[in-house]
Amino acid sequence: MPGYRQSHVPYAVRHRDNHQFRTTGADRMPKLYKRKGGDVWQYEFTVDGRRTRRSAETADRRLAEDIAIKHEAAERRAVVHGQEAVLEFRHAVALYADDGRDLRFTVKLLDHFGKRLIKDITGPEIRKAAKILYPDAIPATWNRQVVTPMRAIINHAADAKGLTKISVKRFREEKKSRPAGSKEWIEAFCKTAKKMDMPETAAIARFMFETATRVSEACRLKWDDVNLQLGTAFLEKTKTTPRKVFLTRAMVIDLANIRSSHPYLVFAAANRSTVKKRVDKVIEKAGLTRLTSHEFGRHGFATEMIVRNDVDVATTADHGGWKSRRLLIETYVEGDANREVIDRVFGKKERR
Incomplete structure (x- = not known):
């Protein structure tokens, strides 16, 4: 344009092409670019010496520019005013x-x-x-x-x-009494399941009851995670944190009897639906009180430990993988984990 010096044109406009967008100096803005062969815009910027790279997740350049500029502005506000000023x-x-x-x-x-x-x-x-x-x-x-x-x-x-945590008062809940598995219920269930030629179903029911394992966790258990010689199993993928569980002698025997039948998954059950169908079938045949896997498993474990055998909450939580001991206190009652307490509660009593 005649009489108009190029220096008056913003640097961002003078150095624009189809593949990337750079600005420097006083007009510094995020850099926009596309990866080779890609249609989606990427952007990067540096704030307070820390470089940030993100995908704008759009092929629209103007929208990508807007996203990048807003992101950089938020990061700059965070540096000046703190994260709490920008964290949504x-x-x-x-x-x-x-x-x-x-x-x-x-x-x-x-x-x-x-x-x-x-x-x-x-x-x-x-x-x-x-x-x-x-x-x-x-x-x-x-x-x-x-x-x-x-x-x-x-x-x-x-x-x-690095911000301040929030505390929220929970709503008061009415406690409902729900049935729980017991040693007698499990023994009757396992006896019937074995008569029906369903040893895997007997084993998974006993395993959930004696280890407080959730049905999804039991379904994922592999033989590589079980050591029958030491009487232990390792639950790698759990709702909280991975944990080791101790196996009673009866549990070891049940597992040993199905070891050769299923080379990969211990209980040969792909999901909770499969387990439910098998469990319901055994319950009906045995004429037992109908319980869900949670009721005879995790709930049964806690009831057997705390209510029926006076085991302390800390030990019960450690063995059962409860992250919140408060939940156990609120539900079942108003140390360190070791094998002895499991054998005492779930193992067969030695005859004198």
Whole structure:
């Protein structure tokens, strides 16, 4: 343009092409580029000496520019004012997801709290949201689907970003008495299952009852995780943390009897549906009280330990893999794990 010096044209405009976008100096902006053979724009920028690279997840260049600029601006605000000034709930959910955490109840939570800053979300607001999101639910549902996941997501982000954790008062729940498995129930079940030529079903029922293993965890158990000689099994993929469990003599015998039949999965069950069908079939044949896998397994374990044998909560939690001892106290009652307590509670009594 006549009479118009090139220096008046912003650097970003003068150095633009179809593949990347760079700016420097006072007009510095995020760099946009495409990977070789790709259609989606990528961007990178440096704030306070830390470089960030992300995908804009769009082939639209103008939209990618907008996403990159907003991201960089947020990072700069965080440097100046602290993470709490920019960390939104949706960012906390993304951190939670990146860590492989449970996202079952997050859709409604995201819709409600999405762009709210974490620092502005309070316990009373979370309790109020529970009633709004699930108006016809009971307190147990509000706790399970709102209070617990909100607290977990926010505190996970707080750990990651060095922020203050949140405390949320749970709704008071009415305790309901539910049936629990017992040694007598398990023995009758196993006896019937073996008569029906279903030794794997007998073994998995005993295993869940004596180790507090969830049905999904039992289904994943491989022979590589079992040491019959030492009488132990290692649960690698659990809801909380991996743990070692001790096997009673009866459990070792049950496992030894099915060892040669199934070379990979210990109980030859792909999922909980398979286990349920087998268990229901045995229960009907034996004429036993109908129990779910949780009732005769994890709930039965805790009841047998705490209620029927007065084992302390700490030991029960260690053996059963409970992350929260408070849950056990609230449910079953108003050390270190060792083999002896398992043999004492679940093993056969020695005759004098």
